[in-house]
Every structure is written in C-alpha cells, then in structure tokens.
Amino acid sequence: MSFDNAYESLLGHEDAHWAFGTGFAEALVGVNREFPSTVDRADIAAYCLMLGDDALIMAQRLAEWCSRAPELEEDIALSNIALDLLGQARLLLTRAGEVLERDEDSLAFLRDEREFRNVHLVEIDCGPGPGGDFGTTIARLLVFSSWRLALFSRLRGSADPVLAAIAEKGLKELAYHRDHAAQWAVRLGDGTDESHRRMQAGLERVWPFVDELFLAHPVEAKLSGVAVPSAELRSEVEGVLEAVFSASGLTRPADVPTARVAGMAGRDGVHTEAMGFLLAEMQHLHRSLPGATW
Amino acid sequence: MSSSWPLWEVFVRGKRGLNHVHVGSLHAPDAEMALRNARDVYTRRNEGVSIWVVKADDITASSPDEKDPFFAPSGDKVYRHPTFYAIPEDVPHL
Numbered sequence: 001m002s003f004d005n006a007y008e009s010l011l012g013h014e015d016a017h018w019a020f021g022t023g024f025a026e027a028l029v030g031v032n033r034e035f036p037s038t039v040d041r042a043d044i045a046a047y048c049l050m051l052g053d054d055a056l057i058m059a060q061r062l063a064e065w066c067s068r069a070p071e072l073e074e075d076i077a078l079s080n081i082a083l084d085l086l087g088q089a090r091l092l093l094t095r096a097g098e099v100l101e102r103d104e105d106s107l108a109f110l111r112d113e114r115e116f117r118n119v120h121l122v123e124i125d126c127g128p129g130p131g132g133d134f135g136t137t138i139a140r141l142l143v144f145s146s147w148r149l150a151l152f153s154r155l156r157g158s159a160d161p162v163l164a165a166i167a168e169k170g171l172k173e174l175a176y177h178r179d180h181a182a183q184w185a186v187r188l189g190d191g192t193d194e195s196h197r198r199m200q201a202g203l204e205r206v207w208p209f210v211d212e213l214f215l216a217h218p219v220e221a222k223l224s225g226v227a228v229p230s231a232e233l234r235s236e237v238e239g240v241l242e243a244v245f246s247a248s249g250l251t252r253p254a255d256v257p258t259a260r261v262a263g264m265a266g267r268d269g270v271h272t273e274a275m276g277f278l279l280a281e282m283q284h285l286h287r288s289l290p291g292a293t294w
Numbered sequence: 295m296s297s298s299w300p301l302w303e304v305f306v307r308g309k310r311g312l313n314h315v316h317v318g319s320l321h322a323p324d325a326e327m328a329l330r331n332a333r334d335v336y337t338r339r340n341e342g343v344s345i346w347v348v349k350a351d352d353i354t355a356s357s358p359d360e361k362d363p364f365f366a367p368s369g370d371k372v373y374r375h376p377t378f379y380a381i382p383e384d385v386p387h388l
Contacts, residue, residue: 071299071321072321073320073322073327073334073335076331076334076335077330077331077334080334180330183326183327187323
C-alpha cells in the first residue's frame, strides 16, 4: 500500500469507500414490505404521504441555501441535511406509492398543492428569501428536527416493518440535524446583540406553526400500533426546546397558533400562499417534459 | 466572515484504519464546529470513524530548508533500521 494519496491508507483492503461517500448499502434491503393486516393500507399510504411530504418540502427549502450559507462549511452542512431529508422522503413516498400505484417521482412532481400533506412549518419561507435569514432557518430546523426525532424514535416500534425501518435509519440523521440546529441556536442566541435579535426574531417567525405539529389527525387514530399519536410528542419536544432556550438566553415566544381554515391545515391539503410558488419551481421541469427520464 | 474563522487541520481514522491520517483542512469558529464540519466534509458521517481536529497554529512543522541536516543522518546508518530480521508473511500491520 502506498501513501501517495492520503485516502489510500484509510480505505484499507476492503470496499469501505467511505471517504468518498460511496459503497453504502441500499436502504432498507431485506426489510419485509408486507403491509400489516390490522390496519387499512390506504391509511398507511396517507400517513406515509404526511411524513414524506414534510421531509420533501423541508429538503426543498434547505436546498435553497445552496451557495448562500454564511460559510462554506455551513453550506455543506445544510446541503447534507437536505439530502438526508430527501432520502427519507424518497423511502416514504415509495412506500405510499406501493398502495397508490404511483412512483416517488410521480408523487413528488405531479401532485398539486391540495394533494400535499406536509405541515405549514416546512413550507413557509424562512430564508434565504425575504421570509427570513440564517437565524430563522436555524429556528425552523431546531423545531422541525426536535419534533421529527421524537416522532421517529417512537416510530421505530411501528407495526409496519417498512415504517419501523425508515425510522431506524432516519433517527441517526435527525439526531445530527437537531444537534446542528441546537449548536447554532446557542451560538446565535448567546452571540452578539444582533445575532441574538435575529435568532429571537426567527423563533417568533416560526412559532405560530409549531402547534400544528402536535395536532392529532384522524388517520393516526385509525393506525393504532402503526402511527405515532402527534399529541404524545409535545412534552418531549417542548422540553428539548426549553433546554436550548435556557442555554442560549432565548425566550420562548407566546403561543399564538395560526388560524385554521374550517379546521383544516397542511395535513388536509390546505396550505399557506408560499406552497404554490415552491411547487411551481420544484415541479417545473417534470411538468414541462412529462414522462422524461433522467 | 472566513477571515475571522481560524484554520483547522483534520485527521481521520477509518473504520478499520490503524492510525489517524491527515485528510485536509477547514475553517471553523471553534473545535466543536470544526469536528462537525470535518464529519460532513471528510467522513460523510459514517459510523466508527474517529476524527481529530487541531488548530493549524498549534502545529509546528519541520522546515524544508533544513531537510538535509534534519533527516539525512539516519539514512546512512544501517544499524538504525531493523533490516536484518526476516518478517513472517502472516504478521499483520507491518
């Protein structure tokens, strides 16, 4: 073994091409894909769409930071997180597609706004657009990853083997996302006056959308043993956020949840005005060239 | 801005690697962030990898100008090298 290339000595003699990010096993290999007989397959598909759409839209928002982050290293970190979430979205949309008889691309690119089931938190503009800045994006990431980590840690016990496996895989990613967001929340909150002001403003911006994360959806009740009841997550998530607030000198914003439209919100396909613009950009190419492969 | 973020050197030991190898450098505000950035940039967060980061300022390097006096003395002293031993084929990591 020569040491001309620093990576050669790291690779060893096996196929551990880890330093280049290749050689990873296909996700969910060997997982039993049969649907549990205790619940309706259509309900599982609906639930997978919710969780898959959350990840897909959040990934799209984070990808908007590509080349716009405050530092090169942060640019890579945000892209990394976006890629993790896109990976989670692909697995969940594929699972939903097994019931709906559509593939992940069709579900991502050929559904209209009213057919998307993501929460409002992931779709609003938190920057780099006019809707926010880095602090706002960190505030959203902190809330989202804390919530999703709590959700996935329970989803590991799902009676649907595929959901359980997706949760198991996603858990490590989400722990990293939450850690990254918490690190930055503390740095910004406990940084300069200006960074504190922006981080606090970011929290104020996203806080009205937090309540939706914990609202029970009818499909959860029908998926006993398969889905995680949203209300169960509230105390754990709020505990995590309070810990970050106290470490960073940030103040928990007042609870003024956004109004729902006839009791409906993101999970019912009723979205904020940001959603249509987001989808127009995301779906443009696929809709311009329907049926194309790439 | 980058100018205020110091440079860190990154050393990584692979899953089955025996020693940490210098893989590159990056800018970060402190050691914690340097570790996290190194994980993203150099290891793709693969499990079982050990990372060291060290501030570039804390590294003292040998000078290229002194290369000859610094390294040459050992080269011609054959007794300094264990070259007279037969090494069995099946001894690993030598």
